[in-house]
Amino acid sequence: MALVCEKGIAGLTLGEVGERAGYSRGLAAHHYGHKEKLLVALVEQIGKDVRDVRQQVANWAPGLESVLGIVGFYVGRHPSLDTTLRALHVLLSESVVTRGAVADALDRLNRESVAILEGHIRRGIEAGNIRADVDPVAESVAIIGAMRGVSAQYLFGMSDASARAVRNALVETLRRGLRREPG
Template identity: 40%
Template sequence: MKTTVRRSGSAAAQQHVGAIGEAPGRVAAPAPGRVAAPLQPRRTQAQRRAQAEQRLLDAALEIVARTGSVRMTLAQVGEAAGYSRGLAAHRFGSKAGLLRALAAHINARFVAQIPAASANLSGLAVIRRNIRVYFERTDRTWTTTRALLVMMTEGFMEGSAMRGDLAEYNRAALAALEKHIRIGIAAGEGRADVDPVTMPVILLGAMRGVMLQWLLDGDIDLLRVRDRMLELVDRTLAR
């Protein structure tokens, strides 16, 4: 009489391991000499939301820099970011809300270019640093600058919904320059007869005006302009 040998459950499982590489309900051990990749923690809802908002703003920035904000739609931004057509409207509420957030996003990108070693400067050192950062940015497509200049141009057109927000953005930039000019004067490094309210208007207008010309005519040497502006600061602001 032939005897039938029943395989144990462990033997059956061992055969299954050989077939697909892992036992049911278990993670296969790494092959000899190979280190298992660490498991990545799942992102929280807040992290996913922040990433989605970042991608939407980056997409809007590219669109505005290329074709302006007037023709841009929220659905277009959602699709360009790789999401649904309705996500931008859900996140920002309206096109005006998106553009308001985009202005803050542009400012954050500029601040991110500031070297950590110079983050705690004050007075005229900040004015000089900002001039250097403005003309030495690593984004060689100048997407951020293009988008801001386009938005400002569209902002003063009749009926523009962006005018108030962009005016506020501009006032904040002027106030930051004024603050450090006043600090420089108080510290004795700046000339006492300098007008701390008017000089920021001149400096910011010159910087943006140069960039507008350069975007139209790439033959302008930005580094030479940077050096002349630094000399201008030393001659007109410093003691």
């Protein structure tokens, strides 16, 4: 992940991966065969890392609080300090151009992320803490776009003070937009 953050997809070589791992230059090529297969494995690892961390902090009430917790957690992780999210942004950016198996793996990861948020939104609608007129799929895609957009701003050098304010603003905007008003 660190090499992808440093060099991007195009600049990455399997030889460097083997060396950085403390092994021979040929080990990554032997194990993965080609760079694309290594990058697909990296996308799968990023998905696992995000799922693992999300499970560790997922003590929120079903529905709205779960959605807001996920957003606050994701946006609160500063990607310039978080290799996993930084690598994800590099892969997302470069895969738009390169397409292929890496883009397909990112599409699967994205669909999984949408499905998770969609499930939380549906549970919130059922529990009555999210408005019944919310489209769970459309809202999930919009939320993921907002989270990734804010993370990209961090990568461009947003200050930590601004980052906290933006995180809080996004969470509060979503709270107001999704919340079912009592009555």
